[in-house]
Amino acid sequence: VITxxxxxxxxxxxxxxxxxxxxxxGLTVICNTGDDINLYGLHISPDIDTILYTLARxxxxxxxxxxxxxxxxxxESLKRFGYETWFRIGDRDMATHxxxxxxxxxxxxxxxxxxxxxxxxxxxxxxxxxxNDPVETRVVTPNGDLxxxxxxxxxxxxxxxDSVYFxxxxxxxxxxxxxxxxxxxxxxxxxPSNPVTSLGPILGVLGIREALRDTCAPVMAISPIVGGAxxxxxxxxxxxxxxxxxxxxxxxxxxxxxxxxFVIDTRDQEMAPAISTLGIKxxxxxxxxxxxxxxxxxxxxxxxxLKSEQGI
Amino acid sequence: VITxxxxxxxxxxxxxxxxxxxxxxGLTVICNTGDDINLYGLHISPDIDTILYTLARxxxxxxxxxxxxxxxxxxESLKRFGYETWFRIGDRDMATHxxxxxxxxxxxxxxxxxxxxxxxxxxxxxxxxxxNDPVETRVVTPNGDLxxxxxxxxxxxxxxxDSVYFxxxxxxxxxxxxxxxxxxxxxxxxxPSNPVTSLGPILGVLGIREALRDTCAPVMAISPIVGGAxxxxxxxxxxxxxxxxxxxxxxxxxxxxxxxxFVIDTRDQEMAPAISTLGIKxxxxxxxxxxxxxxxxxxxxxxxxLKSEQGI
Numbered sequence: 001v002i003t004x005x006x007x008x009x010x011x012x013x014x015x016x017x018x019x020x021x022x023x024x025x026g027l028t029v030i031c032n033t034g035d036d037i038n039l040y041g042l043h044i045s046p047d048i049d050t051i052l053y054t055l056a057r058x059x060x061x062x063x064x065x066x067x068x069x070x071x072x073x074x075x076e077s078l079k080r081f082g083y084e085t086w087f088r089i090g091d092r093d094m095a096t097h098x099x100x101x102x103x104x105x106x107x108x109x110x111x112x113x114x115x116x117x118x119x120x121x122x123x124x125x126x127x128x129x130x131x132n133d134p135v136e137t138r139v140v141t142p143n144g145d146l147x148x149x150x151x152x153x154x155x156x157x158x159x160x161x162d163s164v165y166f167x168x169x170x171x172x173x174x175x176x177x178x179x180x181x182x183x184x185x186x187x188x189x190x191x192p193s194n195p196v197t198s199l200g201p202i203l204g205v206l207g208i209r210e211a212l213r214d215t216c217a218p219v220m221a222i223s224p225i226v227g228g229a230x231x232x233x234x235x236x237x238x239x240x241x242x243x244x245x246x247x248x249x250x251x252x253x254x255x256x257x258x259x260x261x262f263v264i265d266t267r268d269q270e271m272a273p274a275i276s277t278l279g280i281k282x283x284x285x286x287x288x289x290x291x292x293x294x295x296x297x298x299x300x301x302x303x304x305x306l307k308s309e310q311g312i
Numbered sequence: 313v314i315t316x317x318x319x320x321x322x323x324x325x326x327x328x329x330x331x332x333x334x335x336x337x338g339l340t341v342i343c344n345t346g347d348d349i350n351l352y353g354l355h356i357s358p359d360i361d362t363i364l365y366t367l368a369r370x371x372x373x374x375x376x377x378x379x380x381x382x383x384x385x386x387x388e389s390l391k392r393f394g395y396e397t398w399f400r401i402g403d404r405d406m407a408t409h410x411x412x413x414x415x416x417x418x419x420x421x422x423x424x425x426x427x428x429x430x431x432x433x434x435x436x437x438x439x440x441x442x443x444n445d446p447v448e449t450r451v452v453t454p455n456g457d458l459x460x461x462x463x464x465x466x467x468x469x470x471x472x473x474d475s476v477y478f479x480x481x482x483x484x485x486x487x488x489x490x491x492x493x494x495x496x497x498x499x500x501x502x503x504p505s506n507p508v509t510s511l512g513p514i515l516g517v518l519g520i521r522e523a524l525r526d527t528c529a530p531v532m533a534i535s536p537i538v539g540g541a542x543x544x545x546x547x548x549x550x551x552x553x554x555x556x557x558x559x560x561x562x563x564x565x566x567x568x569x570x571x572x573x574f575v576i577d578t579r580d581q582e583m584a585p586a587i588s589t590l591g592i593k594x595x596x597x598x599x600x601x602x603x604x605x606x607x608x609x610x611x612x613x614x615x616x617x618l619k620s621e622q623g624i
Binding site (some may be wrong): 083 | 407
């Protein structure tokens, strides 16, 4: 049984790699919900859905989001009614948001709504939101205080980042099962996700950081930074805004209190000694995943490391 | 300025015929909302939308409902989440329901929500709901008390009809502009719509029947029954349940108190004398519309009749 802390793209790649090499029923994925957004009266959970679609083998690897082969007729029609359509919701994807929103309106928790989606999509892994309480990642820029999706999708992360904060984080409690999954797993993996806005909100929920410190399971993190730049997305801008060095070492420093093992790419090999001095065991492998074969290979490497290091 | 009282299919055909022959800006269409239904958390107004789509030249004449060329990917995905999908909402059509529902949730009235749709679709005619208050047409059958759409779409109007009633009709007030449109038009047309469940709810809203009696404008009705059977739909079953004769004469009797002119098909010519004895002037023409040319021809006939009889 392995528990993963996951954001979107990078996490989805690793999850896909793992399920190619192990029984997905043994995985629990705890997802960031700080990216959640309400549009058109619908509750949208982008990171959750990327993980669900990945596990259901229906995600679009080319675009990196949404449902493979989806169309956008509903969205194009919404444009006609004056709505902004920068957040690209496909017709099939729309059904996911309609169902989740209906479940929430019926009084179900976000975790229950997600579990209903999971079950309908035939996904065997457990997929949990970090919290049932609303948390909203805000990015402060010279041009305003933006919802993460406004910064990330609408503005194409071009804005200068002054700071980041998580609205509602102080009142957020972990969703049922989150703490237990961390404490009772054989291993915990922090996915190669943006440490600020993907892992950051998860680690900010009361008790999660403590559970990672307290768990007997080995906690492994995989660096989302290779050669001083993120594999994808704006992690560099967000890390810089936090005053963190944009490197695997910078990520390791940010996660040092919760990490036992740190996996870096072969290209960052020279950083291994510095990371080791933080009291973290460093493992070096190929981490960049550009296709299904790469994903499978990293999944295999991660499982092998866990096996050799911990006999899992 | 002409005001029409409209249901779905038959009304849409006539509306299309009229706009082919006259300026649509001079039309006010008062629509039945007894068929409205909530599905997937969305407020759906089938008759309103059929009229809007007709006026926007985007309706599907082959199917008789929905948006021309629409796809059903969202609906098919909703099926996966366990929803019934007998009410066929296309992807483009879905946007209409999302927008209307959002407007209602923002505190707008149904009439305001519809006007927003109308304006976005570039429709120049006025389209009014009969009422902003909820009215629900119920069809009582040996197998249960059904929402009109359950009877009509889900069961394909196969059930025996014991009776029909309009839930909420006693508390429904006409939408703003409805009474004024009837009183101040140069002519009022009761479209060739089912007299029980299409015109019935409209005529049941407080003050509408009285306004039709009081208006100085000529009120013309067009029979939806030709040769003892409805041109489309279950009007015969519904009329029979009311104890009405299923014929143009039966329709004329049901509408006699509000009708000055009654248009029947040439095939029903022999009923003209009987209808005349009701104190209604009868006009005979080809009324069955199977294509755009037929619709245009009936539109022209109706305009000619109004011109010759009333100098409109």
